[in-house]
Amino acid sequence: MRAIWKGAVAFGLVNVPVRLYAATGEHEVRLHQVHREDGGRIRYRKVCSLDGEQVEWADIAKGYETEDGELVVLTDEDFDQLPLSTEREIEVLEFVPAEQVDPILLQKTYYLEPDRTAAKPYALLRGALEQTDRVAVVKVAIRQRESMAVLRVRDKVIVLQTLLWPDEVREADFPVLDDDVSVRPQELTMASSLVESLAADFDPSQYEDAYVTALEELIAAKVSSGDTRAPAAPPEEEGSSEGGAEVVDLLAALQRSVDKARAARGEDADEGSAGAGAGSQKSSRRSASTARGATGGAAKGRASTSSSSTAKGTAKGAAKDAPASKAPAKKTAAKKAPAKKSADDGDATPARRKARSKAS
Structure with missing residues (x-):
């Protein structure tokens, strides 16, 4: 002890x-309350009646309610x-x-x-x-x-x-006990004889709890016949080391947020899910096309760069072989000059034209 x-x-x-x-x-035989369907234990948790949250033992205090409700x-x-x-x-x-x-x-x-x-x-x-x-x-x-x-x-x-x-002992208040009840002497004598016939010294060891004994025998019979089941494993608590429950809760919260946003826009959740799936496929195809385009563009860019380099090399070689080829370019420039002059003449006044002809 x-x-x-x-x-x-x-x-x-x-x-x-x-x-x-x-x-x-x-x-006594200790029995638990379990769910009849799967054998899960029925748990009792201390929950605040105002916010519905479970309260830890360290946060629990004792309270007294006055007659005024305070x-x-x-x-x-x-x-x-x-x-x-x-x-x-x-x-x-x-x-x-x-x-x-x-x-x-x-x-x-x-x-x-x-x-x-x-x-x-x-x-x-x-x-x-x-x-x-x-x-x-x-x-x-x-x-x-x-x-x-x-x-x-x-x-x-x-x-x-x-x-x-x-003051913790209640009074026995039964009005029926105050009624006058007549008991005949013969009845009292007979009751006293019954008491004497059952008189004995009290020995509590000769008595047993028949209910508990029968209950223990019932449990033993079920065990011996194989009428048992493995206790159900309780689900993992939130915040476990594996974090599985947190992931599931996070996904569920995200899904609820998406559904709520779609409902606010007047979209059906199922249609939104289908649209999201189609959008994902289109996005995948678009990404693939973009990737192919980028690859092709890079190849074209490399080809163009190569052609340009080749052309530049050819032009340089031609210039070395024919240095007189620059003269026609000067003549072309000279021919273009009068065009500018005629444009100026078209815009000039007659007096200016006369002055120019005298000067020439």
Whole structure:
């Protein structure tokens, strides 16, 4: 067992260092809620009712709603400031007869184990409780919850049993119990005889949980017959190291964005997809044609460059062989000059023409 609390029992001037252990544990077959179709586990997540987002445990605080509907949020720091005088101490308040403690008040049971150095004061307290046939009424704080409790002896160990507070016990308010009901003496005698016929000393070990036993047998039978299935592997969480889920979510988000934009333009999503496919094919053909054109253009450019270089070489060779070929070019230029002059004459006035003829 593992201790859940450590402190001391204080009665009078005596302190008994002890450790607290849970004395009971429920025995049950642990069953999970699963999806009937595929066997997937049903998970419960803490979700904010306002934004629908899952909330981490570190971001959760306790809240109290007032009668006016206002919310008071209490943090761990607020609880740490509350006084708990019995936080590490089991304070003995009084010793009372055991029969005066109503069993309805009993809540949960713990064992008290003494430290090795406190064996003698522990035995002293245990002996005093046994000799006086009384229980000690105490106060204790477990997991920041202050409770009333009693200390009593069970075999050789001191047992702590927490109690409900008086206002936590409901009153039995059944008007039918106030009705006058007549019971004949013969009926009461017969009922008493039945009680005596079933009278015995209580031995809880002779009883068993028949339901749990039958459930365990049912599960064992299904296992032996092969009526089982492999548990379904849960899907990868978002943000995994492989990043697969992020890629899928990104593609889905992009597709939704495209569909939304097309819908805003009045285009059908399917038509847009078909148009996108056709556009992709046209773009592919256009790219191929462009590539071929670029290749052909480059070849033509190289051929033109080569022809030009050849022509230049031929012209240079011809010029070396026939240097007189430049003269006709000068004559042609001389012939062109009068054309300019006649153009000027056409534009000149008669007086200017007469002056020019006298001068010539």
